[in-house]
Amino acid sequence: MSSIEIHDLSVSFGDFRAVDGLSADIAPGAWVGLIGPNGAGKSTLLRALLGLVAHDGRCTVDGHDARDLSRREVSRRLAFVPQSPSCPPDMAVADYVLLGRTPYIPHLGTESRHDVAVVADVLDRLDLTDFVGRRLGTLSGGELQRVVLARALAQQAPVLVLDEPTSALDIGHQQQVLELVEDLRHEAELTVISAMHDLTLAGQFADELLLMSNGRRIAMGPPTEVLTEHTIGEHYGASVRVLRDECGGIVVVPTRSHRTAGVGSRAVDGERADERR
Numbered sequence: 001m002s003s004i005e006i007h008d009l010s011v012s013f014g015d016f017r018a019v020d021g022l023s024a025d026i027a028p029g030a031w032v033g034l035i036g037p038n039g040a041g042k043s044t045l046l047r048a049l050l051g052l053v054a055h056d057g058r059c060t061v062d063g064h065d066a067r068d069l070s071r072r073e074v075s076r077r078l079a080f081v082p083q084s085p086s087c088p089p090d091m092a093v094a095d096y097v098l099l100g101r102t103p104y105i106p107h108l109g110t111e112s113r114h115d116v117a118v119v120a121d122v123l124d125r126l127d128l129t130d131f132v133g134r135r136l137g138t139l140s141g142g143e144l145q146r147v148v149l150a151r152a153l154a155q156q157a158p159v160l161v162l163d164e165p166t167s168a169l170d171i172g173h174q175q176q177v178l179e180l181v182e183d184l185r186h187e188a189e190l191t192v193i194s195a196m197h198d199l200t201l202a203g204q205f206a207d208e209l210l211l212m213s214n215g216r217r218i219a220m221g222p223p224t225e226v227l228t229e230h231t232i233g234e235h236y237g238a239s240v241r242v243l244r245d246e247c248g249g250i251v252v253v254p255t256r257s258h259r260t261a262g263v264g265s266r267a268v269d270g271e272r273a274d275e276r277r
Ligand SMILES: Nc1ncnc2c1ncn2[C@@H]1O[C@H](COP(=O)(O)OP(=O)(O)OP(=O)(O)O)[C@@H](O)[C@H]1O
Pocket: 013, 016, 018, 036, 037, 038, 039, 040, 041, 042, 043, 044, 045
């Protein structure tokens, strides 16, 4: 299992600081959800971790800075699902997912039976077997997002870096994909860091949440500590109720200011999480 260490990380674009002196440790095997409003610096932090953007400070996986590794070595350690992946529209789904095996295929070599088996397994688990022959350009947004995730999972890297992995998915596929990530986290001992806008899903799946705003770390801890009505109001400018489901999971419900009373408590049969503490 891999650990991630981020120490005093800063990323600037000209005079603008997108990430500003952020530190965080992610324990081996943990799932950390990266949350924060638009422009908070979430994607930039993930890109720094992958060595894709110039930065100050330290950002390492098992003590290795991605900037010191070849792209092949980085791909063996970190699998990345970007927010807007570039996908050649004429490429077949099977060929695209097989690209995830590139770090293991020798130069000028071809894929092994094992590589093909890994791809088949991932396609099956993501319910994509019927799509193998389809061109990427013919897929719906949600189908394409699952294919991009399949390619990352086929990489079998110990760290999975997800940037809004479920933004285009319907509610069923959101759950299916996140449950699969959770299963793989345990089976393959993955460490997961995922930027997420859906605070309920983030709170239900991640062990810890790291809240960013204006490039800074605002809070990091268990979802029940980070997701409070006050914090969400302050940093997202949102009016919400934070509730608990019957299993103790967090549910964040947007409310309309002119009829806040009672709306959240009718939507979910639980107590306000804030009131429980
Ligand atoms: N290459 C770049 N050049 C200039 N500014 C950039 C660049 N990349 C990111 N930024 C700026 O840095 C800030 C942080 O961007 P980032 O994409 O990390 O935010 P985010 O938290 O992922 O946002 P979102 O939730 O909207 O995806 C934004 O203001 C963005 O415009």
